[in-house]
Amino acid sequence: MKLKHIEVFSKDEIQEIHSASIQLLTDVGMKIDAQDARNLLKENGAEVDTESKFVKFPEALIQEKLKKVPDHFKLHGPDGHFNFEINTKDTVFATIGTPVKIYDPLQKKGIRKTLFSDTIQQIKIVDSLENILCSHIDVWPNDISYITIHVHCIYQWAKNTKKPYGLGCLGKLASTDMMKMTSMIVGGEEELIKRPRLVGFMNPTSPLHLPLIMTNGFAVFTKYKQPTIIAPEALAGSSAPVTLAGLLTQTNAEILGSIVLSQIYNSGAPVFYGTVSHITDMRTGNSAMGSPEMGLITAGIAQLARYYNIPSRGPGGGTDSKVLDMQNGIERLQTLMLAAQAGVNYITCAGTYEATLVEALELLVIDDELAGMVQRAVEGINVNEDTIGLDVIKKVTTSEKKGVNFLAERHTRDHMKSELYFPKLLDRSRRTTWYKKGAKDIITRAREKVDQILQAHKPNELPEDLDSKLLNFIKNVESRTFDDYKKAEGLRVSKITLPDGIEIKEDDK
Amino acid sequence: MSIEDEMRQFVEEWDKEGLKAMCKSLIDKGEASPEELLKFIGNIMKFIGEQFENEEIFLPDLIGAADTVKDTIDEILDPAIRKSGGKKETLGKVIIGTVESDVHSIGKDLVGSFLFANGFEVFNLGVEVTADEFISKAEEVGAQVIGLSSLLTMSMDFQRQVIEELINRGLRDKYIVIVGGAPTSEDWAEQIGADGWADDAIEAVELINNLITK
Numbered sequence: 001m002k003l004k005h006i007e008v009f010s011k012d013e014i015q016e017i018h019s020a021s022i023q024l025l026t027d028v029g030m031k032i033d034a035q036d037a038r039n040l041l042k043e044n045g046a047e048v049d050t051e052s053k054f055v056k057f058p059e060a061l062i063q064e065k066l067k068k069v070p071d072h073f074k075l076h077g078p079d080g081h082f083n084f085e086i087n088t089k090d091t092v093f094a095t096i097g098t099p100v101k102i103y104d105p106l107q108k109k110g111i112r113k114t115l116f117s118d119t120i121q122q123i124k125i126v127d128s129l130e131n132i133l134c135s136h137i138d139v140w141p142n143d144i145s146y147i148t149i150h151v152h153c154i155y156q157w158a159k160n161t162k163k164p165y166g167l168g169c170l171g172k173l174a175s176t177d178m179m180k181m182t183s184m185i186v187g188g189e190e191e192l193i194k195r196p197r198l199v200g201f202m203n204p205t206s207p208l209h210l211p212l213i214m215t216n217g218f219a220v221f222t223k224y225k226q227p228t229i230i231a232p233e234a235l236a237g238s239s240a241p242v243t244l245a246g247l248l249t250q251t252n253a254e255i256l257g258s259i260v261l262s263q264i265y266n267s268g269a270p271v272f273y274g275t276v277s278h279i280t281d282m283r284t285g286n287s288a289m290g291s292p293e294m295g296l297i298t299a300g301i302a303q304l305a306r307y308y309n310i311p312s313r314g315p316g317g318g319t320d321s322k323v324l325d326m327q328n329g330i331e332r333l334q335t336l337m338l339a340a341q342a343g344v345n346y347i348t349c350a351g352t353y354e355a356t357l358v359e360a361l362e363l364l365v366i367d368d369e370l371a372g373m374v375q376r377a378v379e380g381i382n383v384n385e386d387t388i389g390l391d392v393i394k395k396v397t398t399s400e401k402k403g404v405n406f407l408a409e410r411h412t413r414d415h416m417k418s419e420l421y422f423p424k425l426l427d428r429s430r431r432t433t434w435y436k437k438g439a440k441d442i443i444t445r446a447r448e449k450v451d452q453i454l455q456a457h458k459p460n461e462l463p464e465d466l467d468s469k470l471l472n473f474i475k476n477v478e479s480r481t482f483d484d485y486k487k488a489e490g491l492r493v494s495k496i497t498l499p500d501g502i503e504i505k506e507d508d509k
Numbered sequence: 510m511s512i513e514d515e516m517r518q519f520v521e522e523w524d525k526e527g528l529k530a531m532c533k534s535l536i537d538k539g540e541a542s543p544e545e546l547l548k549f550i551g552n553i554m555k556f557i558g559e560q561f562e563n564e565e566i567f568l569p570d571l572i573g574a575a576d577t578v579k580d581t582i583d584e585i586l587d588p589a590i591r592k593s594g595g596k597k598e599t600l601g602k603v604i605i606g607t608v609e610s611d612v613h614s615i616g617k618d619l620v621g622s623f624l625f626a627n628g629f630e631v632f633n634l635g636v637e638v639t640a641d642e643f644i645s646k647a648e649e650v651g652a653q654v655i656g657l658s659s660l661l662t663m664s665m666d667f668q669r670q671v672i673e674e675l676i677n678r679g680l681r682d683k684y685i686v687i688v689g690g691a692p693t694s695e696d697w698a699e700q701i702g703a704d705g706w707a708d709d710a711i712e713a714v715e716l717i718n719n720l721i722t723k
Binding site for chain 1 (some may be wrong): 523567568573614622707708710
């Protein structure tokens with residue numbers, strides 16, 4: 001049988017958490033910045049306080065909308081051939097993390113700023129991996145304008161992979177661009193809605209807050225029925241109670257509130273019940289992603305997701321290490337294994353370290369190997385007459401032939417590939433062979449694999465007219481100003497700082 | 510489909526009886542000589558060996574294939590060659606076995622399969638083989654190499670005893686003696702006066718190739 005899921009709650013405890021979350025949503029509600037979202041919720045019976053922007057959710061509304069959420073859906077690559085199912089039983093591995101720096105051993109500090117060329121390389125590598133099935137806009141391209149990143153990335157996605165892609169719900173305008181552009185690539189909006197290509201991530205801000213821009217983007221993604229990952233990043237002890245039960249109660253409310261909104265936007269829109277929550281380190285105030293508590297939180301989220309019968313998403317392979325060292329290895333396997341054992345259906349963050357702030361393409365291919373190993377572990381032991389193999393045991397042990405073993409038995413040949421995981425990067429050779437092959441450690445071997453993949457990778461052939469249409473689309477987006485974005489999102493702040501350090505002052509015209 | 514291709518299918522399917530029947534019928538009808546068929550088998554094993562090296566296939570595939578062709582060689586081709594007064598060409602004859610007081614067999618068998626797959630004639634004497642058994646067989650078949658396996662620190666010393674026995678009988682220079690097994694090492698081989706040591710089956714083939722052509 002398959003490995004039993006780790007459960008962190010008893011039946012009563014999960015009920016207790018659920019009731020407490022419902023109480024939070026009915027008594028306190030969530031602060032929702034987007035006015036149109038508040039209006040829609042009001043139309044559906046929610047109680048809205050216009051001044052504080054808090055929306056209280058009636059329990060009946062929550063229950064009704066939870067019933068509409070699909071328990072499985074498919075994700076497709078650009079041309080629709082490659083696809084996989086997300087459901088509440090299986091585990092799929094993917095990236096995500098938004099690292100802004102990348103491993104570079106030639107630099108003094110061992111890292112440098114990520115560039116668009118890194119973003120493209122990451123897409124190509126994921127395309128070639130066996131166990132990592134989806135890439136997201138992970139590696140942040142610091143060298144291109146913030147307001148055009150989404151279109152440049154989608155163009156490179158269409159050109160360089162057969163797998164689906166993920167982006168943030170980066171506001172109304174950018175998300176609409178994503179849908180329009182992807183529709184062009186896949187042959188129309190109808191096709192995109194029918195067979196989703198994009199995953200959107202939507203992070204409620206803890207505690208209990210849906211920020212404006214993300215919610216605007218969330219509306220667009222759900223309208224096009226592209227699956228969204230609803231994943232608060234609450235930190236125990238700073239943006240949530242230090243108690244893990246408290247954090248899970250609070251984030252459960254954040255996720256349920258967001259799910260209700262998604263189903264109001266578009267009934268039946270697919271969502272992931274997700275998390276990136278972890279803890280605050282009580283010595284430094286830093287977040288600690290490689291902590292064992294993160295594994296417990298992720299396990300709790302997976303169990304809650306099963307309770308609601310919604311596919312779950314959680315991080316695995318998280319580490320706080322700043323280098324490719326033992327800590328990096330210990331923490332990444334621990335969090336990955338825990339996530340898989342907990343039954344998380346979509347495990348993310350492959351290829352990242354330093355709390356997902358830094359990418360290493362070497363780690364990406366190592367994580368593909370780890371994912372294969374972990375996948376094998378959770379499959380457990382398959383028991384039937386054939387796998388018990390009484391006949392072959394009898395045959396080998398009673399054979400009169402000199403030097404008989406199981407290696408040359410048909411039973412071995414027939415079952416080896418389903419029973420054993422065949423590692424590609426882990427070295428199992430004897431010392432002499434290992435020396436002869438250059439005495440390389442796993443990072444060196446991983447680098448070689450990265451180089452091989454990049455060298456062999458063949459881009460997709462885009463029809464010429466499509467290519468020029470896409471390039472034209474990008475050109476139009478490039479001609480926009482920040483004001484266009486602000487207007488589209490209804491921004492009313494005096495100053496915002498974008499991730500690339502650019503400050504925007506509200507001119508309040 | 511060529512004869513070789515057809516034979517390769519039997520080998521890849523581990524169809525011992527099929528391969529034997531095919532070779533027998535070809536020889537009986539005079540459609541192919543046993544020497545020719547042996548050459549095809551050499552080609553097939555070389556092809557399978559390359560697939561293994563490229564990690565396209567795995568250990569059971571390789572050993573199963575070697576196991577399959579061995580029966581055909583032993584039961585059909587060898588007797589036919591002998592009957593016609595011909596001489597079988599191999600890269601060399603190698604005696605292998607696990608030394609006295611040690612019953613570990615798999616590593617040594619792997620070495621045997623790899624040597625066989627690479628064109629050597631292998632005499633696998635099994636486990637708990639005494640010094641006399643090693644030497645007598647080597648003398649009997651005219652071997653070039655004696656390979657001594659030991660998996661236990663406690664049985665390692667019997668490797669030395671085989672070499673001492675060869676010296677006692679005045680036969681030491683006649684044979685290349687190689688040793689292997691998890692507790693052994695290059696230093697150990699040197700210490701007991703062996704001619705070589707290998708870490709695994711793949712290394713062993715290379716080692717013997719080098720020693721024989723020296």
